[in-house]
Amino acid sequence: AQSVAQPEDQVNVAEGNPLTVKCTYSVSxxxxxxxxxxxxxxxxxxxxxxxxxxxxxxxxxxFEAEFNKSQxxxxxxxxxxxxxxxxxxxxxxxxxxxxxxxxYFGSGTKLNVKP
Amino acid sequence: DTAVSQxxxxxxxxxxxxxxxxxxxxxxxxxxxxxxxxxKKFLKIMFSxxxxxxxxxxxxxxxxxxxxxxxxxxxxxxxxxxxxxxxxYFCASSQSQRRxxxxxxxxxxxxxx
Numbered sequence: 001a002q003s004v005a006q007p008e009d010q011v012n013v014a015e016g017n018p019l020t021v022k023c024t025y026s027v028s029x030x031x032x033x034x035x036x037x038x039x040x041x042x043x044x045x046x047x048x049x050x051x052x053x054x055x056x057x058x059x060x061x062x063f064e065a066e067f068n069k070s071q072x073x074x075x076x077x078x079x080x081x082x083x084x085x086x087x088x089x090x091x092x093x094x095x096x097x098x099x100x101x102x103x104y105f106g107s108g109t110k111l112n113v114k115p
Numbered sequence: 116d117t118a119v120s121q122x123x124x125x126x127x128x129x130x131x132x133x134x135x136x137x138x139x140x141x142x143x144x145x146x147x148x149x150x151x152x153x154x155k156k157f158l159k160i161m162f163s164x165x166x167x168x169x170x171x172x173x174x175x176x177x178x179x180x181x182x183x184x185x186x187x188x189x190x191x192x193x194x195x196x197x198x199x200x201x202x203x204y205f206c207a208s209s210q211s212q213r214r215x216x217x218x219x220x221x222x223x224x225x226x227x228x
Contacts (some may be wrong), residue, residue: 001146008148031216034216034217036216036219038156041222042160042220042221042222042226043119043205043219043220043221043222044205044207044218046217046218047218048209049214049216051214088156090158092217100211101146101163101165101170101171101211102160102171103148103207103209103217104160105157105158107155107156107157108156108157108158
């Protein structure tokens with residue numbers, strides 16, 4: 001079965017500090033992994049993806065994520081948080097080749113960055 | 116140049132009414148989706164179409180009927196609206212044979228009163 005878990009409903013961090021938003025997944029085949037961000041009353045915006053290759057992937061707005069196959073994790077990170085990073089973050093997975101037409105989403109993590 | 120556009124952005128209607136949401140993508144993608152985001156922000160897939168063919172129907176009530184006149188459009192018609200249908204509905208598209216992300220529309224906030 002396919003699933004994505006984001007164990008933290010909310011992450012609080014002070015501006016300038018590093019941030020981590022956690023994600024673990026379960027798939028039958030190989031995972032294609034994605035992070036999206038949603039600002040209030042907006043659609044989902046793509047941040048970054050892992051398909052193959054280097055386990056550390058870099059994306060938009062200074063975000064990066066580390067793929068760990070043994071821990072089936074894909075945590076989102078940023079070295080120095082900004083107040084403007086405050087938003088809702090979703091992890092998603094495609095299960096290749098079994099369900100390549102479907103994106104499974106986690107429940108979302110609200111990131112609060114305080115000045 | 117909006118990649119995935121939905122109309123309307125807001126929809127307020129009474130119980131029992133029938134309403135439609137339209138979606139268009141100009142990315143040349145072959146797969147389109149409808150997702151429902153509930154009040155707790157959970158995102159749940161409803162339907163997926165590949166080249167105008169329905170490939171995913173996630174046990175959605177029959178009151179919801181998607182229609183894809185061509186691969187650039189996927190509309191959602193809802194009959195006999197109920198209070199529980201209130202949510203934000205997102206259209207998205209992707210290319211099935213590529214390693215690409217899905218692109219999302221800005222959402223349609225449906226409120227049933």
